[in-house]
Amino acid sequence: MTAFATLDPTCWTFAFHPSLADAEAAADAKDHLIAQSPECLSGLTAAEGAALFAATAAPLGIAPVKRFASRDVAARRIWENLVALSAAPAVPEAAAEPAPQPAVQPKAKAQPSAQKTPRGMTVAPKAEARACRAGTKQAILVDLLSRPGGASMAELRTALAPWQDSTIKSGLSWDMGHQKGYGIRTTHENGYQRWLATDYEGMGTFRADSHPDDVSEADKAALLADNLANGYNPAELFAVYHLVLPEGMKAPVPHTGMMMEAAE
Structure with a gap:
């Protein structure tokens, strides 16, 4: 693959990056x-695989597929599409005719670049929400995300093991949003804020x-002052996910x- 792909799990759009x-x-x-290999896509559900394919x-002019024989087959076919798309030559844009410039131009004053705030995941809730079965990972997600402090990726990773980050994000958008009707919002908090939560x-x-x-x-x-004196970085932010309930x-x-379980 000549470029690295990122995938938006809320609507399955994709983009390529040079490194x-x-x-x-x-x-x-x-x-x-991030998609770096077919293995990165093997955790998708059947519906997610069909949507991304x-x-x-x-x-590429390829017809969609309603379902695949297995998740591995879906991952391989999607990966083949991404490889083909990344290798496709970019369509050159027509160069605009330059506007006449004055002989001497004043040097523009450098402006300080503002630090970008991460956008995070946003999923709007549906009109109604559906129940989860107790003991499932969907139920665990609802319980953790609905707490006042939400749940960080580190906490979700532990509670939902062996799920990887890609599967967890898919669970947030697909399981919670598409299947159960809940919304998701993201806040970005530092270590001290997460301790308070x-x-x-x-x-x-x-x-x-x-x-x-x-x-x-x-x-x-x-405690905060002691941490600041011993290497704590308050600018280090973590994505924290919260459940958004349908209106009412x-x-x-x-x-x-x-x-x-089946009776013996």
Whole structure:
């Protein structure tokens, strides 16, 4: 593949980048997935695989496929499309005729570049939400995301193991949004904020052993000052995901009972 692809799991659009570093920067800024090999796509569900295949097949004039024999087959076919699209020559744009310029132009004053805030994932809720089955990963997602502090990727990664980041992001957009009707919003918080939300797995360079509810405001200030003096970087932000309920709902739909095992 001559370029690295990023994929938007909310609508399955894609973009190519000249280097892995560029792709990682775009993925981090927009909560997109990175495709470096067919294995990166093997965690897609059947519906997701068909949707992404259709998106990558259309520019190549290939007919969409309703379903594949397996996830591996879908991943391979999608990867073949991405490789073909990345190798396609870019269509040259017509050069605009330059406008006449004065003989001497004043030198433009350099402007300081503003730091870009990551956009994060945004999924609008549907009119209604549907229940999850208790004990499933969908139920775990609802429980973690609906907490006041939401859930960081580090916490989701632990709770949903062995899911990888790409599968988790797919679960946020597809399982929560398309299948269950919930929305997703993203905030970006630093390590101290995640400690206050009691997410000990997403604190980065911030270090604390106590529960924030057990610490006085004076002790919190002292702990923050100590961290700042010992390498804590408050500019390091983490994506934190929150569940958005359909209009009129006050709480997520209660989970249904777990599937009963077959009687012996």
